[in-house]
Amino acid sequence: MAEVKGYSTVQIILHWAIAALVVFQLFVNEAMQIAFNERLDGEIGGQTLGALLHIIVGMTVLVLAAIRVFFRLRRGAPPPHSANPAILNWLGAITHFLLYGFIFFMPLTGAIAWFLGIELAAELHEIGRLVLIPAIAFHVVGALVEHFVLRRDSLTRMLKATADG
Numbered sequence: 001m002a003e004v005k006g007y008s009t010v011q012i013i014l015h016w017a018i019a020a021l022v023v024f025q026l027f028v029n030e031a032m033q034i035a036f037n038e039r040l041d042g043e044i045g046g047q048t049l050g051a052l053l054h055i056i057v058g059m060t061v062l063v064l065a066a067i068r069v070f071f072r073l074r075r076g077a078p079p080p081h082s083a084n085p086a087i088l089n090w091l092g093a094i095t096h097f098l099l100y101g102f103i104f105f106m107p108l109t110g111a112i113a114w115f116l117g118i119e120l121a122a123e124l125h126e127i128g129r130l131v132l133i134p135a136i137a138f139h140v141v142g143a144l145v146e147h148f149v150l151r152r153d154s155l156t157r158m159l160k161a162t163a164d165g
Contacts, residue, residue, distance in 0.1 A: 004076045006162030011075070014068040015158055018103055021061050025106075026133065029054060036114065036122060055114060062107035069100070081152045088142070088150075095139050102132050 031050020038045040080089035113122035147155035
């Protein structure tokens with residue numbers, strides 16, 4: 001596969017759509033937590049609409065993540081900047097691996113918890129949320145440092161599609 005210089009329009013749309021949906025999920029999860037606890041207690045509460053929204057958005061993230069991985073495997077992604085310090089590129093690779101894992105792990109553990117009533121999955125889902133938040137922050141800070149401090153085009157690549165794919 002030839003080295004790509006940037007991301008395609010589809011890759012960019014998927015990146016930002018998944019990012020927006022994940023952030024939405026992080027801020028709008030209380031209704032699901034309440035509904036899950038009520039469900040475990042055998043109650044039917046007033047949080048069903050919020051829980052349903054959380055489920056729909058979570059499953060949407062899972063589908064979009066699968067599509068995103070398909071396009072990444074099919075088209076590739078630009079390599080890290082060779083002028084960056086090796087540790088920065090290594091941290092970036094680890095962070096990307098972690099984030100890709102989480103866009104699958106979170107919907108799957110959430111679905112297992114909700115549909116199968118498995119508390120361990122719910123606990124893993126909650127722990128995942130606590131790990132995901134700093135991982136996202138680290139990713140954002142890394143992108144901003146690369147763009148504004150190191151003057152790389154990493155952020156620009158994720159905003160404007162290239163014609164090489």
